[in-house]
Amino acid sequence: MLITNVLSAQNEAKISLHSSGKIYLVVGVLITIFIGIIAFLIYLERKLNSLEEQIKQDE
Amino acid sequence: MKKHWWKALSVLIVLYTIIAGLIIPLKPGILKIKQSGLNTGQIITAEVNTYNTRYENGDKLDAYLKINDKVKLYSSSSKILGKEKVELTFDVPAYLPQVKSFDYTLILVDPKHGPFVRPSAITLKQDKVDIEQALATWPKQNEIPLKFIDGIKFPFRTILYESIRNTFYHVPMWFAMVFILFAAMWYSIRYLVKPVFRFDIAARSLTSIGVILGILGCLTGSVWAKGTWGTWWTFQEIKLNVSAIALLIYFAYFILRSAIQDEEQKARVASVYNIFAFVAMVPLLFVVPRMVASSLHPGNGGNPGFGGEDLDNTLRMVFYPAIIGWTLFSFWLAELLYRYQLLQEKMDEEFD
Numbered sequence: 001m002l003i004t005n006v007l008s009a010q011n012e013a014k015i016s017l018h019s020s021g022k023i024y025l026v027v028g029v030l031i032t033i034f035i036g037i038i039a040f041l042i043y044l045e046r047k048l049n050s051l052e053e054q055i056k057q058d059e
Numbered sequence: 060m061k062k063h064w065w066k067a068l069s070v071l072i073v074l075y076t077i078i079a080g081l082i083i084p085l086k087p088g089i090l091k092i093k094q095s096g097l098n099t100g101q102i103i104t105a106e107v108n109t110y111n112t113r114y115e116n117g118d119k120l121d122a123y124l125k126i127n128d129k130v131k132l133y134s135s136s137s138k139i140l141g142k143e144k145v146e147l148t149f150d151v152p153a154y155l156p157q158v159k160s161f162d163y164t165l166i167l168v169d170p171k172h173g174p175f176v177r178p179s180a181i182t183l184k185q186d187k188v189d190i191e192q193a194l195a196t197w198p199k200q201n202e203i204p205l206k207f208i209d210g211i212k213f214p215f216r217t218i219l220y221e222s223i224r225n226t227f228y229h230v231p232m233w234f235a236m237v238f239i240l241f242a243a244m245w246y247s248i249r250y251l252v253k254p255v256f257r258f259d260i261a262a263r264s265l266t267s268i269g270v271i272l273g274i275l276g277c278l279t280g281s282v283w284a285k286g287t288w289g290t291w292w293t294f295q296e297i298k299l300n301v302s303a304i305a306l307l308i309y310f311a312y313f314i315l316r317s318a319i320q321d322e323e324q325k326a327r328v329a330s331v332y333n334i335f336a337f338v339a340m341v342p343l344l345f346v347v348p349r350m351v352a353s354s355l356h357p358g359n360g361g362n363p364g365f366g367g368e369d370l371d372n373t374l375r376m377v378f379y380p381a382i383i384g385w386t387l388f389s390f391w392l393a394e395l396l397y398r399y400q401l402l403q404e405k406m407d408e409e410f411d
Contacts, residue, residue: 027081034077038070041395045063048398055405 065402066391072384079377080227087112088215089165089177090143099185100153102135109143109167110215118169121203123148124181125164130156132163133200150182152208154193160184163386175209177217214371218287226370228378229279233302236272237344238386239265239393240309244337247330257401261325262333264314264396268389273306300358301343308336 075327091108114120122134138146145167165180216223233361240330243265281301283292315332319325348359370378
């Protein structure tokens with residue numbers, strides 16, 4: 001039975017993303033990715049809209 | 060545009076879950092304990108590494124071990140060694156009202172952080188069990204009232220630690236998947252009632268998004284598992300097995316579609332299969348895991364329900380919006396796919 005409870009991936013010397021404030025960096029990266037994906041989706045929306053308009057006009 | 064409000068809302072909610080889910084800190088907790096000895100009837104010191112604490116010299120720190128529901132053992136003294144390190148001294152009586160060897164829960168409490176706990180923290184071993192003697196000679200304890208500190212912080216859980224944040228991303232995807240696949244079944248039923256092709260296209264696009272969500276759910280779960288359970292996958296965990304089976308059933312939907320040439324027949328058979336797939340998925344994902352003896356997932360295999368101990372009010376603040384946000388977002392993706400496939404069908408018709 002374990003006497004010491006070991007935190008597997010961290011040792012005392014490492015500073016967590018949180019305490020060093022670097023978590024904001026991670027948040028920034030993820031938001032950038034997400035905004036990029038949203039921009040692509042909006043582009044798709046516009047493309048589809050114009051195609052749908054075209055089809056409607058041809059009918 | 061007015062009719063796209065729910066798409067903008069989904070983006071806002073998902074942004075909120077990303078920001079809040081990552082920035083809100085964890086409550087203080089106990090990381091590591093090194094105890095000087097195991098046996099009763101002696102003074103034992105424990106060097107405790109904590110997390111998210113701001114101890115300063117002079118802080119009044121109390122600690123106790125929960126021996127059983129009625130009996131506590133308070134530390135005789137405590138020393139602050141650092142912002143996240145303390146040393147506790149326990150005067151352990153010769154007899155403990157418990158079994159021979161047991162891992163006792165440790166509770167730390169101080170005015171700055173409030174109480175926080177770690178189960179199975181300190182092991183104590185006694186050679187002889189004499190519960191009556193233990194209770195009769197138990198030293199008088201000065202009870203310290205537990206004053207909880209208010210604040211929005213996520214719970215500190217052993218094994219999970221910071222990865223508890225995955226609750227906002229991994230789980231909502233599965234919820235979104237169920238809603239999406241329900242909609243797919245809905246359109247499949249509508250197609251069978253009235254064979255209009257766009258119902259079949261809707262069912263197909265929704266099923267595609269549902270399957271993608273399921274795959275992402277498995278992938279994110281796999282990453283989470285590697286970090287917490289130590290393995291990317293295990294066939295011993297019921298939820299993984301039934302999820303894989305449910306996903307395979309939906310993969311077969313697409314294989315079935317490609318096997319039939321005639322458009323109307325394809326749509327009809329696929330619709331029937333889609334309904335079966337959803338009806339099969341519900342008990343697989345939600346009933347079977349609760350019936351087995353043991354599971355690593357909350358709410359399954361005898362573990363307390365996901366609403367009980369695992370989800371506290373601070374988690375709920377981000378978790379419930381996350382479900383709504385990801386579901387709406389998934390419907391946006393499905394709608395785009397549907398419109399694209401519809402256009403493709405129309406263009407194919409024109410050139411036939």
